[in-house]
Amino acid sequence: MKIQKTAVAGTMESSDIMVxxxxxxxxxxxxxxxxxxxxxxxxxxxxxxEETLKELKVHDARVHAVDKGALDCAIQARVKTAAYRASGEQSYQWGGEAK
Incomplete structure (x- = not known):
C-alpha cells in the first residue's frame, strides 16, 4: 500500500490515539x-x-501519534484507518494479512 496524502484517524479523548x-x-x-x-x-x-503498517505492506510513511492510553486494538484500528485514508484504497482488509 502506498501512502499518497496525509490522513488522520482517532481523537484526543482519554483511552484513544490520534494517528x-x-x-x-x-x-x-x-x-x-x-x-x-x-x-x-x-x-x-x-x-x-510498525507491525500494523507492515501487515498493510506500507513501507514509506511518516507517522505522528498522540496517545492518551489507547489499548492495542484501538491503536491497530486507528493506524489501519489512517493508512487506508492516506492511500486512497477502497478495498479494505480488516482481518488477517492484506493482499
Missing amino acids: TIAPNEGNGMEIDLDSTVEKQYGKIIRRTI
Whole structure:
C-alpha cells in the first residue's frame, strides 16, 4: 500500500490515539510518538504501529501519534484507518494479512 496524502484517524479523548500518516517517499518508516504512558508502554506502542503498517505492506510513511492510553486494538484500528485514508484504497482488509 502506498501512502499518497496525509490522513488522520482517532481523537484526543482519554483511552484513544490520534494517528496522522503522511507520505515519506524513499525514506522508510518514521514514527513520532507523544504518549501519556510513554515511559511504560512507548516501545510497545511503536511496535504495534510498525507491525500494523507492515501487515498493510506500507513501507514509506511518516507517522505522528498522540496517545492518551489507547489499548492495542484501538491503536491497530486507528493506524489501519489512517493508512487506508492516506492511500486512497477502497478495498479494505480488516482481518488477517492484506493482499
